[in-house]
Amino acid sequence: MNDRPFIQFLGTGAGDCLELSPPNAADAKKIADKYPGGRSFRHAPSLFISPDIIVDLIGRAQMQAYGIPEEAVRHLLITHAHDDHFQPLAILDATSGLPHPWTVYGNTTVAHAMDFASTHRWDPSEGRFEWIEKPREISVQTVGPGQTFTVGASTVTALSAKHMIDVERMIQQEQVLNYVIERGGKTLFYGLDSSYMLPESMEVLSAFQFDIAVFDATFGHLEIDPGKSGHQNFRMLDTTIAEFREANLFKQDAVIVADHISYYEVEPYEEIVEELAGKGIVLAYDGMRLEF
Ligand SMILES: [Zn+2]
Ligand SMILES: [Zn+2]
Helix, strand or coil: CCCCCEEEEEECECHHHHHHCCCCHHHHHHHHHHCCCHHHCCCCCEEEECCCEEECECCCHHHHHCCCCHHHCCEEECCCCCCCCECHHHHHHHHCCCCCCCEEEECHHHHHHHHHHHHEEEECCCCEEEECCCCCCCEEEECCCCCEEEECCEEEEEEECCCCEECCCCEECCCCEEEEEEECCEEEEEECCCCCCCHHHHHHHCCCCEEEEEEECCCCCCCCCCCCCCCCCHHHHHHHHHHHHHCCCEEEEEEEEEECECCCCCCCHHHHHHHHHHCCEEECCCCCEEEC
C-alpha cells in the first residue's frame, strides 16, 4: 500500500445488494452468469478514507476484502439507518476486542439504534428484549444537518439529504445525512443516499469546492418519479451535476463519481462506463481507489 492519502470504495451497490449473499452455489452461479466481470458485482455502499475513517458499514467482511484492519479504523460516519448502510450488531462485532472503541457519528435514529443494540439482547424463545449485563463498548456522537465537527485529522460537515421523505404527507421519516469531508486542503462530498438536493443543503455546500464528489446514481437508465424516489437515475444525476457546476462547487480537476448502483436495474459496469466517462463521470466499482 503506498502511503499517499486515499479513499477506497468498499462497496458500491444499492439496497438490492443485500440479496447478493447467495445462500447456495446455484444462486451464486446464476448471479455470476448474469453479471460477468468483477466490476458489476457490487456490495453494500461503504467508503474507507485513509487512515482511519469509514462512511457506512454493514460488516467487517468488506474491510477484510481490501486489507483494512479493524484496529486501523477509529471513526465511523453513518448516513442513515437503512440496512445497506448501517447494521449496529455488525459494527459492535467488528469493534469487540479492540483496544479502542470506534466512535460512531450519525443522526438521532442511528445514535439511538447504536445505544439500543449495545444494551439489549433479543430472546427469540421468549419473544422479548432483555438487558445485556455489561453494555457493549461503543462511543456514539449525534450529529445533525449544518453541523461541523472534527473527526481525526478531518473536518466533517453534515447536511440533509432528500431520502426517506414521504413527499405527499410531508413526513421526514429520518434526518438522512450527506457529508462534506475536508482534509489536508482536499474536500470530498459524499452524497448517498439522496435524490435532488434540498435547498438548505445547496446553501451549506456553497461554502465548499470539491476535489471529489460522490453522487447517487441508483437507477441508471430506468425512468423513476423524482418525487417518490429518494434516489437518482442518470438523468437526475446530470441535473444535479449541472447544478453543482452552476454553483461553482467543483475544483478544476474534480473527480465526479456515480455510486450506489442497483444490481438488478442497471446494466453491467462494462456497458455503461464509457457513456458516463463521456460526460466526465467516473463509474464507481468495489475496490476503486482515488487519491485524496
Ligand atoms: Zn442505500
Ligand atoms: Zn437508503
